[in-house]
Amino acid sequence: MSEMESSDMKNSGTFAPYIDFIKTPAIQVLLLGTGFLLVMLFVYMGVLTSFDNSVFEALSTLGSVEGWRGDVLRDATALGSNTVLVFVVASVAGALGMAGEKKKALTFVIAVAAGIAMTFLLKAGIDRPRPSLTMQHVDVYTQSFPSAHATLSTLVYFYVANLLTQLSQSMKVRVWIYVATAFLVFCIGLSRVLLAVHWPSDIIAGWFAGGSMAAFCFYVIKWKRKLRIKREA
Secondary structure, three states: OOHHHHHHHHHHHHHHHHHHHHHOHHHHHHHHHHHHHHHHHHHHHOOOHHHHHHHHHHHHOOOOOOHHHHHHHHHHHHOOOHHHHHHHHHHHHHHHHHOOOHHHHHHHHHHHHHHHHHHHHHHHHHOOOOOOHHHOOOOOOOOOOOOHHHHHHHHHHHHHHHHHHOOOOOHHHHHHHHHHHHHHHHHHHHHHHHOOOOOHHHHHHHHHHHHHHHHHHHHHHHHHHHHHHHHHO
């Protein structure tokens, strides 16, 4: 074995406990949920106003969103729309139900319904104005914080990604699925800022909120699996 391979194995062994710790669904719920609460608090206190303005202005200088750029951004943002996500949830839940995984299907549906309710209650409660109407490139009808597109797309697509990873034992395939999902969710969130309908902190909060809800789903599924194993034993 080469010295480089030996070093990689030692590093892997050193960080393995920390990686396993972070991979624990309960820890993910705690970390992501705390992240969301902090962003929400900072937004409410106005701490992130300068950050939002700076990032928003920087992204606005990237160029026009007309023509093919506008089409790409609107296509990306549509992947996080309520219509598309409800279709994905119904399709996946139906497939899980037919496969005998009714508890997973029910957990998914309840989590998404709770996510929708929580997101729009927070929007109404915090009542944060969106960027200037003169800059917006798509129609919007609700308040700005948090982004429903970011929240629900993170929850839905990472839940689906988790299901897909269970179909393969290859670590490379699992990592690829999560990387592709993260890229998709990132593009959806970025499109909302580039289309001038959300502040950057709206998107970041949505990612935290959706991630914590997805992690909670994984926690519930893992807990039910352990409970079933104990009963069978």
